[in-house]
Amino acid sequence: MRVLLTGGSGFIAAHVLDILLDHGHSVVTTVRSQQKAKAIADAHTSYGKDKLDFAIVEDIAQENAFDEAVKSDPPFEAVIHTASPFHFNVTDVQKQLLDPAIIGTTGILKSVKKSAPSVKKVVITSSFASIINPFKGTWPVHTYSEADWNPITSEQAVENPAAGYRASKTFAERAAWDFLEKEKPNFTISTMCPPLVLGPIVHYLNSLDGLNTSNQRIRDIMQGKAKDEIPETGTFIWVDVRDLALCHVLSIEKEEAANKRFFITAGYFSNKEIAQVVGKEYPQYKDQLPTEKTPGGDYPKDGVYKIDNSRVKDVLGIKFRSFEESIKDTVKSLQAVGA
Template sequence: MRVLLTGGSGFIAAHVLDVLLECGHSVVTTVRSSEKGQSILKNHPDVPKDKLDFVIVEDIAKPGAFDTAIVSDPPFETVIHTASPFHFNVTDPQKELLDPAVIGTTGILKSIKQHAPTVKRVVITSSFASIIDSSKGNRPGYEYSEKDWDPVTQEEAVQNPVLGYRASKTFAEKASWEFLENEKPNFTIATMCPPLVLGPIVHYLQNLDNLNTSNQRIAAIMTGKAKEAIPPTGTFIWVDVRDLALAHVKAAELPEAANKRFFVTAGYFSNEEIADIIRDKYPELKDKVPAKGTKGGEYPSEGIFKYNNSRTKEVLGIEFRSLEDSIVDTVKSLQAVGA
């Protein structure tokens, strides 16, 4: 199939791109600059232009941002929309988080409906942030699944970057389901709701300075920044980026994924477990990794919510990697860029 992949230089999208190419699909990816696009092409030297190309979309929050990107010869059949900001270094949550997420998502759906009638499936990267009710704390005994929605409000969304991020994911995903209902387009959608995404970085796109937010904890533990105290885990469920990338592609390929939401998680983890794995598997880092018994990063004493990932396993056929495999591969990839 021919696919438009948005945000192609992002952590998740770079892995989605690799899976798409491995599966023989033809991909055009959106990037914010020609430099990023050339970097992607240069690092896939054996892939011909008809199988991989890029188009520049500088600002996804601008009206009509995707109008020209979505027009292609041969035409697209699928869109995988991963472009959305994930960082907390913001001063204006509305402008820097909410607008790009919500306007970017509704904008691309409008562009597809108006200019790309051949598109039959749109896969959207959402987040566990759009499922969890963070006001309820760890909720021991409660089982989260695709039926749950974060009740965050617009008033809360602009209070701080963390709420702003959660709201940006919730509002953007809700807007996509509303678009489907109200606009009755030619295409079906599937949304991916991963929690913390760990896993190896794609070296040509990332360095330690612009490391994706989720992997910063691994870098901190392996480089000595968490030697005295392990930081709190925060969200106690995770997924490897390669499994998530495969889930995106399966959701694009499989008819039965149409109009479904997918809670894509491998299960539980803690920062303490990450430290244990790095200490065990990389003995040369033992002077930097927190010693066994260092305070912090453990599971909450009262317990933690349950999760239901059966739809992702049954419909998409995903078999999740172990935490150990993910951490070992991530450390190796971070060492390759100088950690």
């Protein structure tokens, strides 16, 4: 299958790219610069231009940003859209978070409809942020599934960057489903809704400074920043990036994934458990790590929400990696870039 992958240098997309190539697909990936394209090309020298090529899209929040990128010969049959801003160092929530996420998502759908009639499937990286109800806390009586939507309003969205991030994911995903309903394009949509994404980084793209937000907690624990007190876990569910990437690829390969949301999580974890796994697998960090007596980082006393991830298992046939394997492989990948 000929596939357009957006945001190819991102943490999740780098793994999606590897799986697409491994499954024999032909890929064009969008990147923001020639330098990023070169880094990816240099790491995949066994693939010719017919299997791996690039399109430069400098700013996904510009109108018509993807108009040229969606045109291809041979034409694309599927699009996997992972590009979206995710960081909390923002000063203008509307301009830096909401607009790029919403315009980026609707923009690519419009471009595909207008200029790539051969595309039959579009997969969009959304987030548990579009499922969770942030106003309910840990909500132990509730079971989250694809049926849930974050009820955040546009007024609440601009109150702070964390609310802005959650809202950007919610509004962008809603905009995608609205587009499907109103525009009736000749492609289907599948959305991926992962919580915290842990797992190994692709070293040629990432440094310890440019680490994805979810993995920063593992780096900080390795570096001794949780020795006296373990930070609060915040979101108590996770998925390994390789399993999430595989879900993206399976969603273009399996007919049954069409027009479905997927809540992609392997289960529960706490920051305290990260420290325990690091200590067990890598005894050399023992002196930097918290001990059993160190406060913080545990599950809340009154419990935490339940999860229903049966759709991912039933429709995509995913078997999730274990937490231990994910943390162990993440640490190894961080050591490779100097942790």
